[in-house]
Amino acid sequence: MDLAYLWFFLIGVLFVGYFVLDGFDFGVGMSLPFLGKDEVSRRQVINTIGPVWDLNETWMIVAGACLFAAFPEWYATLFSGFYLALLLILLTLIARGVSFEYRHQRESLRWKRGFDSLIVIGSAVPALLWGVAVGNIVQGVPLDADHEFTGSLLTLLNPYGLWVGLTTLFLFWLHGVYFVSLKTDGEVYERARTLSARLALPAVVFAAGTVVWTIVLAAGRDAPLLWAVIASGAVAAVALLASVAFGRIGRDGRAFASGAITIVFAVLTLWLALFPYVLPATTDPAYSLTIDNASSTDYTLTIMSWAALIFLPLVLLYQGWTYWVFRKRVTRARIAQADAAAVH
Template identity: 65%
Template sequence: MDLPSIWFGVLAFFFIGYFVLDGFDFGVGMALPFLGRDDVDRRVMINTIGPVWDLNETWVIVAGAAMFAAFPEWYATLFSGFYLIFLAILLALIVRGVSFEYRHQRAELVWKRRFDRMIVIGSAVPAFLWGLVFANVVRGVPLDAGFNFTGSLLDLFNPYAMLGGVTTLLLFFTHGVVFVALKTDGPIRQRARRLASRAGLLTIVVAAVFLVLTTVLFGTVMSGILSAVAAVALIGSYLANHRGAERWAFALMAATIAFAVLSLFVSLLPDVMPASNNPAHSLTVENASSSTYTLTIMSWVALVFVPLILLYQGFTYWVFRKRLSRATITGVPGGRTGGGPGGGHGPLPEGGHGAVAGAAGDAAGADAGADR
């Protein structure tokens, strides 16, 4: 394999990492109104991703930087043609991140619920739009001889791309609900398992339709095999969740997303941005890549820093590995608090960052100071 092909694979790895890791973050955010019956439940859910959500988001920054350096033509065409969609994704991520930090700044439940709604929106919008983007990339878009996008915004909202968006939305939602079941204890854990079963059935149907269409219309033999592996893993995750094997359910859900994304990248080859109007205008791995010198330097940098990033992220997940419960938030068995508005639960103190230091090994990320 030459360097452009290797870096195409590296870029696929970065996007797989982003969709697997930030995917369950999106799912947890979208599940707040379905699993969070009161503020304590919602804080438990937010705390499951509190120590890692911003770390997970860095994968998309690395992926974008790698695309810019390794495939500048692809980067220019993609970001100029899809700039309104990427702007919507960026704004949603900003809203989501701000909401995590601001929801605990005041004790009123109305204040918290306002930011909870922003978390839901900030999670659902990227979950849908990322699927829309990659479905359009696989399908192809109209390009001129200079590799410029010549379509309109409405062209990107075609039925196939919309189906891709719904597929990633459901995959990430189910992924997040399974993660909540893995990381919590008590009633919220049981509710998460039941919701994962119901959402899993719909996800299996929609994902199967999308993967079959992708394989038939745009795929290759290898991408078809990878899609089949993704489908088997998705069904396996559903069965594991039904049996209460939460670790297996989460691992197989992660494998589903990983193989599905990989199948999309494989179906692109040898292109990186097919031209739907004229194949001669398509961007390929070769004509979109940087020089050999640039890719060589990037390879040495990646060999040094990517393992360090993986080790650091693995260490973070290990430190915050324990389950959370209502008692983690309230300090009272069963999670009961004094009377007040909001279903009999009064405003709860958020605590400080010292709560993490004292409970990191036992509470696995009850970063109450930032509502993480």
């Protein structure tokens, strides 16, 4: 069963990649009303993620596909029990993607403002609900003897799940504002600096609460990797404080990098607290899904391992190349020049 444990952590890595990359997309989208005070500045904000947002979302697709192949029992219980929450995430992601493509199709201010609102909603709702979903996976949900979810959508809206959801919302928002600071100039850059300072306190408070609460949960069920949970949570806290400090002194690149490290170790803290379960049962521990009883056969996992070894480096190289190509700042002057060229 060694491959099953390997794939448990590989799927964790895929979700880490998704939350780091699409996390700043969500943050940029949530920042639009605060940073975009006119059409040029709104385009400036949106264009920071224009070339990469859809590429970032592929991490979610790959993570879901690997979850289906490696842990079919986990996938079946999770996607049936969390159906409404995940459907809401999907619908808002679709609305956000449509808005990116359609907002510029008409010059009508009402048309653009409508799609801008969908960008905000399509960023904030997934940022919150992904945290709620992961929080419930770590805390556990009511399952019966057949590993079927016996709760409802309201069951997921419990104190810990909501707290983790607010943590991801504020961490992603802060992460996105740092990305805007890294990629823009002028008034948008100054507004981003101001907004990041305002978001720092709630981000730190909710993140600290999540770390402490998660450690208490892990200790309560005698998690075998409790020491790693504590260490990972400490690293996440230090990285978050470092990102806030770098943001205050205008070291935009270091602030963004520290924010990314914060999300990496925050997700790792939750994942380590979950081990060796994949979905604990709050009704009876015997009904819980574990790495052992939820995984596919060794043959399936072996094929998946070889495929990941071949294709994952290629995906990483392609994504790295994309970010390198679009590494320059999105300046207000460049957008004005593009508009002038379009007129002529």
